[in-house]
Structures are given as structure tokens and as C-alpha cells.
Amino acid sequence: MIWETVIGLEVHVQLATQSKMFCGCSAAFGDRANTNVCPVCLGLPGALPVANLEAVRLAARAAFALEFTIHPTSVFARKNYFYPDLPKGYQISQFDKPLATHGRLTIGSSDRDDVSIRMARLHLEEDAGKSLHDRFVGKTALDFNRSGVPLAEIVSEPDLRSPGEARAYLVALKQVLQYLEVSDCSMEEGSLRVDANLSVRRAGDSTLGVKQEVKNMNSFAAVERALEQMRDSQIALLEVDEAVELATFSAATGELRMMRTKEESHDYRYFPEPDLPPLALAEDWIDGERTTLPELPRAKRRRFQQAYGQRPYDAEVLTATRAVGDYFEEVVSTGAASQAATKWVMGSVLQDANANDGALRIDPRRLAALIGMVARGDLSEQAAKRVFAELPATDDEPEAVAQRLGLLQVSDRRRITEWVNTVLSVHPEEVARYHEGDHKLVGFFMGKVMQESGGKADPKKVRAVLVERLSQME
Amino acid sequence: MRVPREEVERIARLAALAVNESSLAELTTQIGEILEYVAQLEGIETDEPSGPVHLGPERAPLRPDTRDPTPLTLTPREMAPEFDEDFYVVPKVEGVGDEE
């Protein structure tokens, strides 16, 4: 039997604001517990929400970038349930009139090439506080610093067909959101959270199988792994004609564990939030946000390939983050040839960044100068790498560094000719063998000349002079 | 309108309200009477768009993204029924660690 896997993802991202969704408390992560709290986010009697413009703006930008239809009027709604970290007994969310519907995101799938994944909705909501179940024995500890932090919930349609596609979707989504600076998308800090659902059906069936959900994954790899486990166990059941049961799993421990769900817990009794008038966005405001979106990863990749002649892989690496793409283009715009710039940024620059928390430590102008020196023959590739390694520790120009290290190449024809003559005069036998046809000996002479020059001679020039001199001697 | 007793119990659970056995019968009757009374609304024809009636401002005011919380004159610790170290404390949630 051929089985088809159907996956949908619900992603919550924390919007990168200074203050919370509905109050002026700091939205910072990692502060002392229960210090960023006020009447509103503690749900004190009489407190009222006032929405944060920046949260709306960031969510709208995410919606544009993901090709959603933005609704000029959307409505906040109360989602009612009891949980100790939910201070009001309801979460302010959006329900039947969300900020945006019908988005799409193109991902690269290993099985299906580029696939366009549809997204059902993007809406705004507030986060709950944090429950810590292992802080005290037999107790749950509550921290409300996170309570009220703005979230965008982005719900995909069940268009993903493998755990690998699910991961590719998450990578692409995260990349877009980071390009927009909408969220820092840190799964470790909980600023990006994924709930996944998966069902399996016979290939060709039009109805969906029984859906199981999984929550609490702490990395994209964990999402992929959890989905693989769910898929495999569902297929195993179906293969022997057993039924898959509705279930929700937690992957918090790395293994799938069934979560208790109460039958009533799904009756959220949504109704329009009477404390907030509709969220009405002016057309010109919407247009303003739409037209100031940055170039998005896909467009940038395409452009890099066309404008700089990059291979798809190179373009992907150089557009992985907006910062790297901008850096590369800065290097090119300050004078470096694009091919050399591609090689340098993908090599030394990213190596250095990886070793330094992603920091791009060498300013693009100095890198362009260094690349220029290699192009002019003032510096060998090898020497340039040594200069590059010195640059973070100094403000000096690459030229000065090369000078100080004695790495500047000599391309002066007269001096190179002297070195060549010296070498040829002390190796008459090799010269003779060369003239008898052993042209591989050029390498031998090259090495000797470089040695003679103390490594400073420009190898290209050396080769040219050598070949010329040898032919003259014939 | 008669409302089954089990339905009242189910709703009470949903509302996290303990209802003691002795008052359940009277409560069930009263809820039934109230629901019957408000059921007059069923007669309204739905020939017009429903959706909430919004009084007050037509659009939600949006505040600038600045940090200016209303200060509390009592600390969380001073208000809380149970507080330990920096945390509010409740009995352990069942199905531990499962829920975020």
C-alpha cells in the first residue's frame, strides 16, 4: 500500500516589540520572574487592554511578505479556558475575523521541487504566562513576564506531504520573518513555537485520515523527528487495519508522550472582545507598509543568480540572512568583482562569522580592498587569507597590514627577471631537460623562483617571465 | 425550557464552578426558567447581518510601542494567595510538563 502523509503546521511567533500587546510592560525575555507585570497583564479586576501599534505593524508586514490578504477590519475575540498561566481566564486572540487570510509560501521540497504551501490565516494574539512544572515539588510555578507578549499565529493549510517538507516550510518561514525583523524566531527562548498535526491516508484518497497533534518541540529537527515518529506509527497501524486515534502528543522530552485532553477543553466559547473596538487599518497605512517591505529571500536569491552569476547554492548561502546578503552587496558595490566577492564571503567571511556568533566583523569596504589587491596581483590568495585573519584586530587598511607582514607581491618585471635568471643559471641540467620536452619542469622552476623571492613574487608574472626566458634560451 | 441536570453540571464544569448536590435541583430549574425567558429572542428573523454591536469608538486606538506600565502599589507577592521565591504557586498541573 502507498500511503500519503498530510501535515499542517501552526506557528506562533513573538513579535519583536519593546512593550507587550495590550499594556506598557516590557516584553523582554529573561528578566527576573514577575517583574514585568501590571494590572493589565496580571488580569487584575478593572484593567483594560489597549493594542500596541507596533505589534499590528509587524504582523501586517509578515502577512504581506507571506502573500496574505490583509483585512482592513479585523476583530479581537476572547478565547475562554482555565489555565493557571492564563491570567484573565481568556486569551485575547482573533477568531472569525482575523487580520489576514489566504497566504502562501514557496518551499523547496526534496520530492516535489518547489511547492507553494497555502496558509489559512495569520492573526494577532497575546501570549500566556509561563508555567514551570519542575521548580517546586508538587507545585507549578508561574511567571507572568511573558503574559501579554504579542504573538502572530500563522496557520498553514494541510499542504505539506512529508516531515522534511514541514521542516523546509519552517526554515523558509523563519527566514522570511527574520528578513522582515518581525521576530527573532528563537525556539530556545520560545519566540517561535510550532504545533504540528499529521494524518495518513491512502495515496489518491481525497478525504483526510485521523489527525494527531504534537506540541512542545524545541527545534526544527525535533519537529521533523516527531512527525516522522507519528507518521511511522500511524502507517504501522494502518498496515494492519487498525484505527488511528485522535491524540495530542508532547515532544518536550524528545519522545512522544500522550497529553491528557478534556473533552470540554475545546469549547473555547469565542466571542468578540468587548473591551476592544475593531482593529481598523487605514488604506494608506496598509499601502505604506506594503511598499516598504524589504526584498524577500526568494527574490534576492533569484536576483543574486542573475546579477552576479551565482550558482543556486551560492545564492542560497549568500541570502540565508538579510545581513549576509547586504554584506555581500556592499562588498561588490565598494569595488570587488562579484565572482571574487562570492568566493570570499562564502569562504573566509562566513567561517569567521560562524566562529563569532554570526558577527560580520570585517567591514565590507576593507574586504573589497583586500579582494582588489589580489586582483591586481599585489597579494597572493594565500597571503590575502593571512591578511584577512589579521583584520579583526586592527583598523589598518589591508594594504598596510600586508606591508607590515611583508606579504606584498612583487610584480615588477625587472626584479622577477633577475630572480628567474639566477634560478635558470644554477640549474642548467633541468633547463636542458626542459628544452628536450619535459615542460612539467616549469613547476620546479616556479618553486625555485618563489623561494628565491622569499614568496613575494607574483606567481602569474613569474610563470610568464619563465616561459619567455626559457623559449629565448632554446 | 427544560435543561437537563447533566447539562447544568457540564456547564458548571466548563465555568469551573463547584455546585453542591443540594442546590443543583433548584439551580437547574432557575437556569431553565432564565433560558426559557431569553428564548423570546429566537423569534427574531435573521434577515440582516449579525455580528457584534460596537458602541464607543469605531476603531481600536493603537498605542505607541513604549514601555510605560501602570505601576503597582502592592507587589505580586503581597497580593498572591501563595508565592515562593519569585513565583506565583499553584498545585501541580495534572499531566505535568505536557502543556506549555
Added chain:
Amino acid sequence: MTDLLRGADEAAARIAASEETGLNAAISFDAEVIRRQAQELSERTDDLPLAGLAVGVKDNICTHEYPTTCASRILEHYRSPYEATAVRRLKAAGAIVACKTNMDEFGMGSSTEHSAFGRVRHPLDPGRVAGGSSGGSAALVAAGAVRSALGSETGGSVRQPAAFCGVVGVKPSYGRVSRYGLVAFGSSLDQIGVVGRTVADATTVLELISGRDPHDSTCADRDPLHAPLERQDLGGLVVGVPAEYFPDNLSVAIRSGCDRTVETLRRLGATVREVSLPHTPLAVPCYYVIAPAEASANLARFDGVRYGLRIPQADLHALYRETRGRGFGEEVRRRIIVGTYVLSSGYYEAYYGKAQLARRRISGDFDQAFASGIDLLFAPTTPTTAFKAGEHVRNPVAMYLSDVFVCAANLAGIPAVSLPIGRSSEGLPVGAQLMAPAFEEALLLDTAHVIEQHTDPLEEIR
């Protein structure tokens, strides 16, 4: 001793005296707290328009001075760590929060019998109710203990007790006064209102507490109310009298009182016209869906986790259920259950959806009336005078029907004022109300003031 301190002591003595009669209008009251505020005022150098005026504040409005209990066990010892905007503004103007007034728990009731701290007695007949839910505020003003008090309305909770007690009760337009710090009952209906000995007393307070507030998204972006009471007569005014507010079973005293006031209106130059508000019968059922629905969510925060009562239990869900089951009184539990029911899956459209439609119709009735050249509406405030304690306690629907004339204004968000127009043969106050288009408080109060000048509220209606 300064005038402020002397005035404060006198105010405290008046409240103490009226409470000693068994009124039970105050939940929290402390002469020392009053004196301390007077002391602080005397040290201030800024302008104090209220100059130490002692004001009662309904106990569902957050204050620093006393606990804010909402007349509920669940908040019995709760002290608010912040102050309501309305209270902050009153204090800034030089008012003293004299006491927190008794009420139906969380505002749910029409008799102030549903208070965890005992019922409020009617100032003229202790066997009767003061009305509710702002019964404490109305009784305190009626007893002469304070000139004005803050109340709150969700479905007539200021006007109805004001009518029962023979004082003035103002319900402003939805959005006129910030709700920040008013403990929510039905958020789309709630509004802080004012009980005053006279229209002028109530107006002074309303002017000071009104106006835009960045902490309340539903508060209108408007300057504070300016309502000069300057009319001498009602020439040029068209007053509509809605037929639906005069049903056959209306108490005779109230019908006659209203007739007499209509005559006064005419005499003062107003044109009086009968109008129809055909959806009036839907108001009470509509209200008793929307208000409990919103309340069921608004009261979910009282869970024993962060503040207020906790009944300790080993299991979290048992803790919720016991805390809420025992912390809330009977009527509150009933309304939470009704509200949860009407929002729960499968019932939403039949109840909440229909109630929204009804609300539109009710609102539309007022729009049409006001668009037809009517400036104000005049109607009785209540179908009966103050009823006897215990009369409706076991019969919730009968109790709800005492709101029949008041709750439409809340559903439509329009301002209204109830004022005393005479006494029944039993000596009980009779009230009547004026309703105006949204944000027409200035006209509403000016008109009420003219009527007040030409009405003897103590005169028996024959």
C-alpha cells in the same frame, strides 16, 4: 482645625449616623481614612474645585483608600494596587473617597440583596429594598450622608436604585467615562454613573470624571463633558414619550407621576409627542443574554491564583471549582452558568447571535426616534416603586423584569438620567427618566435640571 478637616469629620459623622440606622449602605468606611485624605488635601497647593467633597464610591470601582470587594467573598480582602481613572480624577479635583458603597455582588442584581455583606435597607422603609445594583450609593445619598456617589450601570443599576430611593441617577453615554478600574461585569454595557442629591450635584461629578483615557480603548476620544445648567424653560424642545414604556400593568402612582411630569414639560414650553420603540420587549431578554455572556468571561479571572480568595485544594481544578463555587454568591453563579451556556458550542447563534440582532433593533428604535425630530425621550424609570425585601429573591426572572425600562439605554449606549418626581401614596419615591442621543448629556442634564426646578419630589402623587 482647617475647614477641610472639619468638613471631613462632619462627613464621617453623617455616614456613621446613617449607617447606625442599619442602612448598610457602606461596605468600607473609616473616619480615619477620611481625615487622612483631608489632611493630604490641606497640604496641596493646586486648585481643588471639589474642596474636600466627600464622595461615596461603589465597591466595584478600584480605589487605594479601601478594599475593593465588589460585595463578593471572592474579593473580601482585596486591595487594588492601582486606582480607577474616575477616582483618580475626582481625587485630583479635591474629592475625598469617603466610603465604598454596598452593591449587588459584581453588579448583578436589582435590589442590593445579593451582597456578600448583607442587603441595603431602603432609607424610608427598612423592609424594602433600595434597588440595585448601586443600592448603597443611592441609599447613602438619599439618607443625606453624602451629596454624591459613584455608581455603575450595566442594565440600569444607577437609575433604578436612584428612582427607588428618590435621588438623581445619571448614566452617561457608553464611552463618556473611562471604565479603567471599574471591575467589569458586561464590558459592552458597563459605564460608571453618578448618584446625586440634585441634578447639579451629579453633573459636577460627571463633568470631572468624563473624557478620553488612554487606558480604555472603548472610551470616546472627547474632551470632558461641559454641561452648564442654564435653561430656564423647555421652549423649542421636542420630548418623545414611548408608548411601550406605559404598559397596562404599570403602577398607578408611576403612571400618574409621569402624566403630571408630562404636563410640567408642556407647561415649560416643550412639545410632547408619543413615539414608538417597538423592540422594547426584547430589551430584557437581550440584556440577560449579553450581560451574563460577557460576565462569564470577565469573572473567569477570579480563580484563586494571583489575588483574592483561594480555597486551598490538592488538585488545581478542585481549587478553581471550590474557590469560585464558594467565593461567588448564588446570583453570580447563576449568571456565570447562563453566560457560559449561551456562549457554548451549539448554542451561540441561538442566544448570543440573536441577542446581537436584538441589540441592533433596540438601538435602531432610538436612532429612528431621535432622527424623527425628537430631542429627548421621557419615560418611567421603574415599573413599580421599591419592592419588599425578599420579594423576588427566589425568582430571578421576576427580579430581571424590574430592569424593563432601564436596560435599553445600556444596550443602545445612550445617556439617561432618572430624577424623583413625587411620592406614592405609601410615601415611596417615584422616579422618571429622560434619555438622549449618545453624547447629548449637556442637553439631557440641562433639561432634567429644569424639570427638577419645577417638581416637588416629596409631593404625593394622586
